[in-house]
Amino acid sequence: MPRETQRHRSTIYPFRYRDEGLQFDVEHYSMNGGGVEALDLPAGQNTIDVDPESPSKTSLADEPWERVTVFGSVEVSGDVLDYLFPPDEQDAPPAKLYVAIRCHDTIYRDSEIIEDPLTEPGEYEVTIRLDWDDFRGRVELRPYLVRTTDRTGDDQYASTRNTKVASGDRYEVVVDRWVDDSPPMIDGEEARFSKSDHLPEGEKLYYLDFRDETRPKLWINADHPRIADVLRSEGSVGAEPRLRDVVLDQISYGVWSQLILRAAGAITRSGDVEYEWQETVLEAFALDLYDVDDIEDAKQLLREDVRDPEELGHLASQIDTELQEFIEPRSQLINLMEEGLRI
Amino acid sequence: MTREDTLKRLDEAGRRLVGESFLRGDVELDPDEVAEFVSPLPNEPTGDLERLDRAVADVVSSHERYETDMDGELAEEVHRSLDVTRRVAGDPGLWHWLAVVKYPEFVRHRWKFTSEAAMREKFLGAGSDLYSNALHRLWWIAELTHDGDDYSLTRTVFDNQTMVNKVFDRWFARYQPAVVAICDELSDEPSWVIDETTRRFNHALTNIQLEGVSEVEARELVRQIVDDVR
DSSP: OOHHHHHTOOOSSSSOOEEEEEEEEEEEEEETTOOOEEOOOOTTOOEEEOOTTOTTSOOSOSSOOSEEEEEEEEEEOHHHHHHHSOGGGTTSOOEEEEEEEEETTTTEEEEEEEESSOOSOEEEEEEEEEEGGGOOSEEEEEEEEEEOSOOOOSSSSOOSTTBEEEEEOOEEEEOOOOSSSOOOSSEEEEEOGGGOTTSOOSSOSEEEEOSSTTSOEEEEETTOHHHHHHHHOOSSSSHHHHHHHHHHHHHHHHHHHHHHHHHHHTOOTTSOOSSHHHHHHHHHHHHHHTTOSOHHHHHHHHHHHHHOHHHHHHHHHHHHHHHHHHHOHHHHHHHHHHHHHHO | OOOOEEOEEEOGGGGGGOOHHHHHTSOOOOHHHHHTTEEEOTTOOEEOHHHHHHHHHHHHHHSOTTOTTHHHHHHHHHHHHEEOOHHHHTOHHHHHIIIIIIOHHHHHHHSOOOOHHHHHHHHHOOTTOTTSSTTHHHHHHHHHHOBTTBOHHHHHHHTOHHHHHHHHTSGGGGSHHHHHHHHHHHTTSOHHHHHHHHHHHHHHTTTBOGGGOOHHHHHHHHHHHHHHHO
16 A cells, blocks of 8 residues: 555545544653753654653663653644535634643543634644653554534544544653662653654564564564554443453564574573573573473573474474463454443 | 551552462451552552542441442542552453452452352453453442542442443543443343344444433433333
8 A cells, every 4th residue: 555545545434534633743842841952853753751761871861851842843734624524514624733641550531622612723832741640651643633512414534423534643851760669671652654664665564673672672564553543442342442461462473482592592501691681581491391300400401492494393382382371362252252242 | 537557559469469368268368478469659649548448348247248239338438548640540450450469368258269260350351441450440330430520320330230240340430421321321221122222322332433422412312212112
């Protein structure tokens, strides 16, 4: 599918909807009411790191802060409004524009109204203030355009108040990471692969990035907004969370397979590995792959098998068996099927 | 004037102390061993723990084991006693400390041991899962349903366990205007109406963007669904 076509495609909603109909850009920020600074995000990345303890040293803040304000814009084109609203409403579409603010870790859902009513196309300024006391972890910012009135009409246009008719790219503000607890073994982040030269081309769902061997990074392709939305769904009840768990299982299987093989290949003759993640992977899987009691013995067997072309097929089969036990994909599949049958 | 006791957290390593025999109530934790894994929260938020101690003791002594109305009795006191922000309440370590170290007798008095996994959730759940840790759920549901000093809706919610189950296990329950509208509008409805209405409300959110919905609009939507359901 040509990229331009994909950008403007509608989704599965039973009414006209533009998933990327709003051009959302965050370009500046300020800390504690101080001076406004420019953001300099790499192409395709929408993560704003304001964690003073950032292990990657990429944070915009070098000390604790009380509030951060981000500044940007949302552009709503005339074409989009004309597409989303019927001809008799196009002179003054019944719409409002806002940015949803969500934080999983502090059970936070709110919005910053940008324009209500929004009656004409244009570029609208966005100012969002985030107070330290309200957030931890990651804060999601995403613009939405919604209808503000009900209407009748058996046509293809949305008809119910507060129905979302367009949305835009999502930004993520990293407020902090768990300081006292162990950090996750690998980082995860969304990016649009189509806009990032360092990520693979095509329709990939994810990519496990080993450019920094000390800390692998999992990229989720935000070029697939429907899937990315499902992966961001919260809670444990309903079709989307059930579907999320199945998709995560699928990704986990591929990720663990790679991590095990990479860690196995890194075992030295003395049984050591260089990085912490490799040790963690081996501690989790090595003993289960072999019928031995000593993890050092298991590591040596794994080291030999991964280097032996004749044993590699058997090892792949063994890893497959262990991952099916470890991930238990059947459980989440059954949950999803039961959810589907109930609907 | 409330007392200001420093609140603490049980760290990740301390969770390993919680085994099946502890969950069953067969053994208590060694205070010296636990102390190694307990530390003040960042920025040292405070609470009136004497007040909370008293409230927990009163609830335990005045209720038979596993009575669900302990929740409504205690939620307001938990919320008032802990002077914490959302950021602090988002730290699972706080709730693990309260459940495992401070009030394990309350957790066991309120929740019957049916399985290790279920009881582990009551001691070591928390985070974004509103319906898990025995203390965390009380604070958060009070946080989402109180109106200043008025905790009447909090009590209404806990008077109806179907409401607790069907509303607070869903993602829309993180949006306060929707929580208030749903809990208030459904407070007098039978369980089957609550069950079906919350399911349909959740389904409606496939198209409706929740953060743009006012409390008044949420009430209208709930009333429409209830009319259809009945």
